Amino acid sequence: DLEMSRDVVCLVQCLRLIGESISMEMAFLMEMACFRLQPPEKAAEQILEDLIANDTENVMEDIHSKLQEIRNPIHAIGLLIREMDYETDADMERAPHLALRMSLAQLFGSSTAAHVVCGGVAKICTVRFLLCRDLLILQQLLLRLGDPMVLGGGQLFQSQQDLLHRTSPLLLSYFLIRWASQCLASDVPVDTLESNLQHLSVLELADTTALTPHRLVSGPQTIVELFFQEVARKHIISRLFLQPNTSLAETSLNWPHLITSIVTDFLPLLWPSNPSFLFPECLMGSCQYTQLQEYIRLLQPWCHVNMGSCCFMMGRCYLVMGEGHKALDCFCQAASEVGREEFLDRLIQPEEGEVVSTPRLQYYNKVLRLLEMLGLPELVIELATLAIMESADDWRSQATLRTCIFKHHLDLGHNSEAYVALTQNPDPGRQLDCLRQLVVVLCERSQLQDLVEFPYVNLHNEVVGIIESHARAVDLMTHNYYELLYAFHVYRHNYRKAGTVMFEYGMRLGREVRTLRGLQKQGNCFLAAINCLRLIRPEYAWIVQPASGAVYERPGASPKRSHDGECMAVPSTRQIEILELEDLERECLLARIRLTLVEHDVSAAAVAGNSTPEETVSLLVRAGLFDSAITLCQTFKLPLTPIFEGLTFKCIKLQLGGEAAQAKAWDWLAANQLSALVTTKESSATDEAWRLLSSYLERYPSQNSLYHRCVINKLLAHGIPLPNWLINSYK
Incomplete structure (x- = not known):
């Protein structure tokens, strides 16, 4: 033209x-x-x-x-x-x-x-x-x-x-x-x-x-x-x-x-x-x-092609420059163009095995991963909260996003917000995982007040189960899950369960922590359990304890096997026994006497922690703590015969022993209170031991003079002539 x-x-x-x-x-x-x-x-x-x-x-x-x-x-x-x-x-x-030719x-x-x-x-x-x-x-x-x-x-x-x-x-x-x-x-x-x-x-x-x-x-x-x-x-x-x-x-x-x-x-x-x-x-x-x-x-102001992609790129620039909130605004603006631009479409290609959600949700997930990698939890929470509005009809995505919000709130120390995110999670499995993580993290941080005071609506049994399983699975002296569980029940005025928890704690301390510190904690546990039962009306002041020999199943523990290597059958029913306030008071006394024994003789800690009353009496007699042994026998209605036999034998050893035995005897003699005993410079440890024996025979009479005969038999068996005071007392 x-x-x-x-x-x-x-x-x-x-x-x-x-x-x-x-x-x-x-x-x-x-x-x-x-x-x-x-x-x-x-x-x-x-x-x-x-x-x-x-x-x-x-x-x-x-x-x-x-x-x-x-x-x-x-x-x-x-x-x-x-x-x-x-x-x-x-x-x-x-x-x-296509692959270019080498020449090109x-x-x-x-x-x-x-x-x-x-x-x-x-x-x-x-x-x-x-x-x-x-x-x-x-x-x-x-x-x-x-x-x-x-x-x-x-x-x-x-x-x-x-x-x-x-x-x-x-x-x-x-x-x-x-x-x-x-x-x-x-x-x-x-x-x-x-x-x-x-x-x-x-x-x-x-x-x-x-x-x-x-x-x-x-x-x-x-x-x-x-x-x-x-x-x-x-x-x-x-x-x-x-x-x-x-x-x-x-x-x-x-x-x-x-x-x-x-x-x-x-x-x-x-x-x-x-x-x-x-x-x-x-x-x-x-x-x-x-x-x-x-x-x-x-x-940006004049070009209307790839607007969303440009917003995304600008967001990436802001992230590199350290301006996270500006970056988040850009990422959110770019979301409106997802599905319309080729670059943004490549961002939302689902991975193999990934559940396909809406394009915008896939986009948000990619950005969330980027923000998580860069360590920007506040921005992750903000974007995930926005993404939840996009996933109103997709409970799986909701669960993933709520879990993400929970995790980052917890990492930031926002305990209340983490708890709210946990309760709003629609997936029971994820909710339980989050609850488990909340318990562990708050325990590690010693933020126990928050953990105890959360309401746990419809989650009460779950949180109790989680704390119980941790309490039974970890070392008693380095973790305080039992004490946490006790506080949890006391805060909710559930004193019987609180007492049960502390009694179980005390029993395990006796079995597993056989040290002076363990016995001290055991006594405190039994006292706490008694206090709990005293806060309940007498007709309800009891707890259930697994029968002797029963053990708790611990998560991850290997099954019990016989000597042939075969798995042993687990009893289908577990015997239980009811413990009332008087039973707890007896256990508390036993724990206190064990502690007295170990304070007097530290070497006894290895066997005293879980010993029966009869075994404890034997240990006390051997250590010379006869007053404590008598108290224990009277509490558990045991005969005093081992005590009189033991004290008689100590008197014999002192009478036949040298000065070293005499000096050593003053330690255990001092541990026994005898108001009628008057010590003078002329009296020896042997005299004081005989006087202690005499006072016990007077104070604790027996049917048919059983204790006198016990002492006489012991003396005669060792060829020791009977003291006049003993003959007169027996007559």
Whole structure:
């Protein structure tokens, strides 16, 4: 169409006249408008006013006369815009990546080639940016003239406005690519790159073509050169040489033609309004976060393609810069575009075996993983809370998110919030896991008041079971689960259970912790159990205790086996016995006397802890603690015969022994209280022992003088003559 060609030539001549008339100050006005995200149309209008005001050489008249020669200015401008626009519906990013032939693998792979190609891109963008600027000014002039004859007769004002709004993004696109062609890439340490790769692997982006390892370069490199070498070159070479029916594939390499083709194919990959998102993704993979942030800042206000992806990238930049809450806002904004943009769709590809949920929930899960890896629990909680609103009908996702919220609240020490998240979990299994974790963590932190005072609505039995299982499975002296359980029941005024817990604690201490400290704790446990039963009405003051020989099943314990290695049958029923307050008081007395024994003779601790009353009496007699032995016998209604036999034998040994035995005897004699005993300087340990025996025979009479005969038999058996006082007492 010769007329259209003539129109375009005249149009370009008009643009040249405008370009030659623009001063540096006017040019700077447009540059700053683009950089400050101000409307280019306003800047063009301001420049036009300055041109008219400073028109000393009648340039405006020349332009006006040239415009008169254009038959259809609207069509000519539209044609010029179309020629400069690299927007395409084709998805450049997903071009097939076939293995290049060895001869082409490194084609244009050097830094020099990258510099030449990217220099060509920068030159094209600079020229076309100026062309678009002048075109905007010309369009403002056409609007100002408003001459129907100039506008090609009857052209609508709306058409002019449409062209103006098409030219403005075109100018901004070239400005952005020109800026990227001048922006230097940062040198990134290897460990930072590796850390970045780990973060991207959480998003499952680490294996994409945009994220190849960053190569060392000999000199400064722009981000466009970085993108060309790392990503774009392979795409372009694949497209040029591996598609059928292309002249380049059939002929030898034509270098001028080839570099033109490469530049032509490179520009669409950089074009902001194309679906391809390779350039920002490459910047993210190469840790060029400062440059990426500025790129998106220049892009976002006017480009409506990949808006969600840009928000996500900006969020990633904010995370790297340490501005977590800004990052979270960006991630939330990006969520609205999930399912509409190719880059975001790649984020939500479900893993093998993963339950497929809604696209937005999958997106939230990926971001949550990233925030967790970066150690940002507050942001995880905030985003998970938002995601719960998306999962109203998906109880599995709700359970996962509630568990996530619980975990991070607990890690942060927000115990009440963690408890609330636990109670709201719809999955009973996960709820029980969280409850178990809450108990263990709060115990480890010694935050027992919170643990006891939580209401545990519909979870009371579960929490008691968890604490009981831990109490029975861990070392008694390093963990206080029994004391926690006691406090738990007392806080709820369940005194019988509290007493049962402390009695069990005391019994286990006697069996498993046979030390002075263990016996001290055992006595305190029995006292606490007695106090609990005294708070209950007498008819209810009893507890249930497993019968002698019964053991608690511990989680994870191996089954009991016979000597042949066979598993022993577990009794189907367990005998129980009822313990009343009097029984507990007797056990408490026994524990107190055991403690007295061990305080007197530490070596007895190994056997005293779990000894029966009869065994304890024998130990007391051997240690010379006869008063305690008599108290124990009277409490448990045992005969005093072993005591009289033991004391008689000690008297015999003292009578036959030397001075060493005499000196040692004063220790156990002092442990027995005898008010009638008057010690003088002349009295010996032997005399005091005989007097103690005499006082016991007087104080504790027996039927048929059983105890007298017991003493007499013992003396006669050892050939000791009977003392006169004994004969008189017996008579």
